[in-house]
Amino acid sequence: MDDGIAFQCAFEGSLDEAVVRRLLRHVGALPGDLYRQRKSYLLERLQGFNASAQTRPWIVVVDLDHDTGCAPEAVRNWLPAPSHFMNFRVAVREVEAWILADRERLARYLQVPEARITGTPEEIDYPKEYLINCARESSSSVIRKGIVPTPGGRRAEGPAYLSLLSEFVNDAERGWRPDVASDHSESLERCIRSLQNSIGTFSRESQRQRYSR
Numbered sequence: 745m746d747d748g749i750a751f752q753c754a755f756e757g758s759l760d761e762a763v764v765r766r767l768l769r770h771v772g773a774l775p776g777d778l779y780r781q782r783k784s785y786l787l788e789r790l791q792g793f794n795a796s797a798q799t800r801p802w803i804v805v806v807d808l809d810h811d812t813g814c815a816p817e818a819v820r821n822w823l824p825a826p827s828h829f830m831n832f833r834v835a836v837r838e839v840e841a842w843i844l845a846d847r848e849r850l851a852r853y854l855q856v857p858e859a860r861i862t863g864t865p866e867e868i869d870y871p872k873e874y875l876i877n878c879a880r881e882s883s884s885s886v887i888r889k890g891i892v893p894t895p896g897g898r899r900a901e902g903p904a905y906l907s908l909l910s911e912f913v914n915d916a917e918r919g920w921r922p923d924v925a926s927d928h929s930e931s932l933e934r935c936i937r938s939l940q941n942s943i944g945t946f947s948r949e950s951q952r953q954r955y956s957r
Contacts, residue, residue: 750776762910797830833935840871845925
């Protein structure tokens with residue numbers, strides 16, 4: 745793994761970071777510099793990231809939310825001319841949908857019946873809210889208290905929402921499986937395929953440059 749290609753990374757939040765790190769590990773790559781900012785800031789800086797991606801691999805992940813109808817349309821609108829090594833990916837509609845896409849493992853982690861979790865996560869309007877509602881039915885008090893928001897509180901999620909879900913995403917043995925999840929999420933499948941293509945292209949380009957010296 746130490747010899748893996750390093751990707752510059754930009755994303756919205758802590759859970760997105762966990763997902764990006766796990767995806768890079770899945771394809772045999774490494775995280776380089778990390779940029780965590782709100783979505784509007786990332787979109788403002790997108791052209792700068794894209795310029796950098798002319799010479800080094802990048803992955804930028806944002807949520808689709810309800811900004812437009814589909815991820816490919818959003819990608820075309822926000823970045824019409826991506827650089828050679830730019831992987832600008834849009835999660836439909838939130839990165840939580842990618843996590844929900846591994847329903848078997850997530851159900852086991854949340855301690856809810858597998859049938860409680862949808863097999864079509866990209867059709868959910870608000871995946872984060874859906875995931876929290878699944879956790880409400882957990883047989884584990886740790887999951888319920890950690891993920892579900894406190895009644896009357898100001899937060900939209902429980903106090904351990906990020907840490908618990910990041911733990912699930914990071915656990916390669918018993919947690920989230922990107923390859924399985926990608927079978928149920930087109931936007932995730934496109935993301936993984938894009939990363940794999942970038943690795944192949946960058947490796948060939950680096951090799952060509954070494955031989956031309």
